[in-house]
Amino acid sequence: MIPEFHAHTLDAPQMSVLLLGTAGVAILHTLAGPDHYLPFIFMGKARRWSVARTTFWTVLCGLGHVGSSVALALLGVMLGYGLERVQFIEGFRGNLAAWAMIAFGLVYLVWGLKRAARHRPHAHGHDHGHGETEGFRLTPWILFTIFVFGPCETMIPLVMYPAARGSWADVWIVVASFSVLTVGTMLVVVLLALQGIRLLPELQLSRYSHALAGGTVLLAGCAIQFLGL
Numbered sequence: 001m002i003p004e005f006h007a008h009t010l011d012a013p014q015m016s017v018l019l020l021g022t023a024g025v026a027i028l029h030t031l032a033g034p035d036h037y038l039p040f041i042f043m044g045k046a047r048r049w050s051v052a053r054t055t056f057w058t059v060l061c062g063l064g065h066v067g068s069s070v071a072l073a074l075l076g077v078m079l080g081y082g083l084e085r086v087q088f089i090e091g092f093r094g095n096l097a098a099w100a101m102i103a104f105g106l107v108y109l110v111w112g113l114k115r116a117a118r119h120r121p122h123a124h125g126h127d128h129g130h131g132e133t134e135g136f137r138l139t140p141w142i143l144f145t146i147f148v149f150g151p152c153e154t155m156i157p158l159v160m161y162p163a164a165r166g167s168w169a170d171v172w173i174v175v176a177s178f179s180v181l182t183v184g185t186m187l188v189v190v191l192l193a194l195q196g197i198r199l200l201p202e203l204q205l206s207r208y209s210h211a212l213a214g215g216t217v218l219l220a221g222c223a224i225q226f227l228g229l
Contacts, residue, residue: 021158072151
């Protein structure tokens, strides 16, 4: 049965608990999932993204990640699906996303190793790599697609609880809070990590930066699939 739209909202104690739960889940879920930030840290470094570009792709992927789960949760409510059924669908999506990340990371790792072998530094010690001018130009869009398929299982009950009661104003408050905190946490971790990396001494491993990025994405995918992170 599709819930009717009306102006009813949850009472203050219920909403306070819901928002506290939303904040805790959003921040902990993001920090506990290395896939939320490691790909952007290593890929941003490898592809020499500016702060603005790193911010753009982190925010876009984060919104795609959250938005797809919001859409599924609301669709589940509209179709009268129970929480377990929606979470089952989320789990299936999660498997697809994890395997896609593993495959993408593996291919990118192999490409990065081949690229490193072709671009050996000369005796004067610098690499003639050209950043993003060759190969894998669609990498950020591939990552975005994977994030759209990646589920936010922990958010589903937070959205479905007020939606099932027709408290649509509360639904959008929860969605906005979860989105801002999730994407904000992703962005803070990514930018702080990149700033920290810039402060470290430059290692003679720059030609392996793409391989390291691919390996990191591969490990993040494996952590999701096999460790449940």
